[in-house]
Amino acid sequence: MAQASPSIALDAFDLAILNILQRDNSTPQRVIGEAVNLSAPAVQRRIRRMEEARVIQANVAVVDPAQVGQPITIFVEVEVISETAELIDAAKREFASVPEVQQCYYVTGEADFVMVIVVPTMTAYEALTRRLFFGNNNVKRFRTFVAMDRVKVGLAVPLSD
Amino acid sequence: MAQASPSIALDAFDLAILNILQRDNSTPQRVIGEAVNLSAPAVQRRIRRMEEARVIQANVAVVDPAQVGQPITIFVEVEVISETAELIDAAKREFASVPEVQQCYYVTGEADFVMVIVVPTMTAYEALTRRLFFGNNNVKRFRTFVAMDRVKVGLAVPLSD
DNA sequence: AATGAAATGAGAGCGCG
DNA sequence: CGCGCTCTCATTTCATT
Numbered sequence: 001m002a003q004a005s006p007s008i009a010l011d012a013f014d015l016a017i018l019n020i021l022q023r024d025n026s027t028p029q030r031v032i033g034e035a036v037n038l039s040a041p042a043v044q045r046r047i048r049r050m051e052e053a054r055v056i057q058a059n060v061a062v063v064d065p066a067q068v069g070q071p072i073t074i075f076v077e078v079e080v081i082s083e084t085a086e087l088i089d090a091a092k093r094e095f096a097s098v099p100e101v102q103q104c105y106y107v108t109g110e111a112d113f114v115m116v117i118v119v120p121t122m123t124a125y126e127a128l129t130r131r132l133f134f135g136n137n138n139v140k141r142f143r144t145f146v147a148m149d150r151v152k153v154g155l156a157v158p159l160s161d
Numbered sequence: 162m163a164q165a166s167p168s169i170a171l172d173a174f175d176l177a178i179l180n181i182l183q184r185d186n187s188t189p190q191r192v193i194g195e196a197v198n199l200s201a202p203a204v205q206r207r208i209r210r211m212e213e214a215r216v217i218q219a220n221v222a223v224v225d226p227a228q229v230g231q232p233i234t235i236f237v238e239v240e241v242i243s244e245t246a247e248l249i250d251a252a253k254r255e256f257a258s259v260p261e262v263q264q265c266y267y268v269t270g271e272a273d274f275v276m277v278i279v280v281p282t283m284t285a286y287e288a289l290t291r292r293l294f295f296g297n298n299n300v301k302r303f304r305t306f307v308a309m310d311r312v313k314v315g316l317a318v319p320l321s322d
Numbered sequence: 323a324a325t326g327a328a329a330t331g332a333g334a335g336c337g338c339g
Numbered sequence: 340c341g342c343g344c345t346c347t348c349a350t351t352t353c354a355t356t
Contacts, residue, residue: 007228008228010228010229015229018222018224018229021221021222021224022221022222022224023219023221024219024220024221025186025187025220025221025222026186026220028347028348028349029348029349029350030347030348030349038325038326039325039326039327040326040348040349040350041325041326041327041349041350041351042324042325042326044349044350045324045325048350053228054225054228055224055225055228055229056222056223056224056225057223057224057225058184058185058222058223059185059186059187059220059221059222059223060182060183060184060185060186060220060221060223060315060316060317061179061182061183061186061217061219061220062183062217062218062219062220062221062316063179063182063183063216063217063218063316063317063318063320064215064216064217064218065318067168067169067171067214067215067216068171068176068179068216068318068320070318070319070320073266075266075268075275077306092310092312095312095313096312096313099317099319100319101313102313102315102316102317102318103277103313103314103315104312104313105234105236105306105308105310105311105312105314106308106309106310106312107236107306107307107308107309108306108307108309109304109305109306109307110304110306111306113312114236114306115313116264118318118319119319143270143271144270145238145266145268145269145270145271145272145275146268146269146270147266147267147268148267148268148269149253149266149267150266151253151256151257151265151266151267151274152256152257152262152263152264152265152276153264153266153316154221154263154264154316155221155223155224155263155314155315155316156221156224156260156263157224157226157229157231157263157279158231158260158261158279158280159224159229159231189332189333189334190333190334191333199340199341200340200341200342201333201334201341202334202335202336202340202341202342203340203341205334205335205336206340209335323356324355324356325354325355325356326353326354326355326356327352327353327354327355328351328352328353328354329350329351329352329353330349330350330351330352331348331349331350331351332348332349332350333346333347333348333349334345334346334347334348335344335345335346335347336343336344336345336346337342337343337344337345338341338342338343338344339340339341339342339343
């Protein structure tokens with residue numbers, strides 16, 4: 001039941017399977033097998049192995065935010081005052097715990113965190129900034145970028161070029 | 162197979178189902194039914210309806226970039242020179258077509274585009290910038306943020322708060 | 323050691339009340 | 340919407356290379 005060993009060797013079959021699953025993980029194993037020239041059980045074993053090794057981290061449905069009443073996507077860059085390990089870890093934990101924060105990365109460069117936030121209204125975003133940024137003594141400043149168009153959205157990784 | 166009508170009404174059952182599927186879409190319909198107090202066929206009908214309405218846009222496997230040889234995630238802000246509709250559309254199409262560009266948003270604010278890029282090496286990123294930014298006459302400047310930690314990654318939408 | 327073919331079992335899909 | 344059926348697909352077994 002998917003828990004163990006980090007880092008396994010992946011061959012061209014595995015990468016081809018991943019490429020299909022990243023696009024549509026409801027593809028029948030028989031169809032995948034035809035596409036990569038393997039039997040269904042072989043495909044199944046490889047998938048299981050990659051799930052156990054956490055190469056496949058999750059299997060998820062992608063939901064359209066606009067159709068569930070969350071039409072606003074916002075990018076935020078956050079700069080902190082103090083970068084001690086404890087304060088950074090605290091910030092990571094806080095940001096990660098917020099449901100509206102869809103993605104959060106700790107980065108180098110002119111900001112310390114960048115995140116993607118999904119909210120129903122700008123009012124909700126404003127309330128969130130009060131809580132998350134103005135209410136945090138270690139946040140020096142933040143810059144907001146409101147998405148007008150989600151040009152490309154996904155988590156697909158470029159494979160085997 | 163899943164093509165049609167935009168905007169359908171969603172009730173609390175639908176949102177509860179989506180909340181499960183966004184975390185794990187391999188959850189058996191019977192289990193989902195138990196969780197939301199509905200029969201498995203009812204769950205199935207609702208899922209199909211949401212797929213047809215494109216509320217559920219895709220079902221995908223989430224792959225760990227590091228384990229497939231793409232350990233570097235980078236945020237980029239891009240500012241363009243001219244914002245005519247044609248040039249913006251051209252930029253959207255170009256950025257969206259690049260496999261390394263995992264996400265791209267057209268935004269308001271101090272930048273015009275923000276994107277998430279996944280690459281195997283900084284050398285590969287440098288080559289990509291040459292092609293995508295230095296090689297594009299309409300790109301005024303871009304700022305790079307290299308991710309040191311993927312604090313939170315996903316596409317889950319906050320539902321029914 | 324990993325594969326493919328055949329058998330088993332669980333789950334999705336559909337019509338019924 | 341829930342119940343029960345059918346049928347596809349996932350999963351296991353086993354012989355094979």
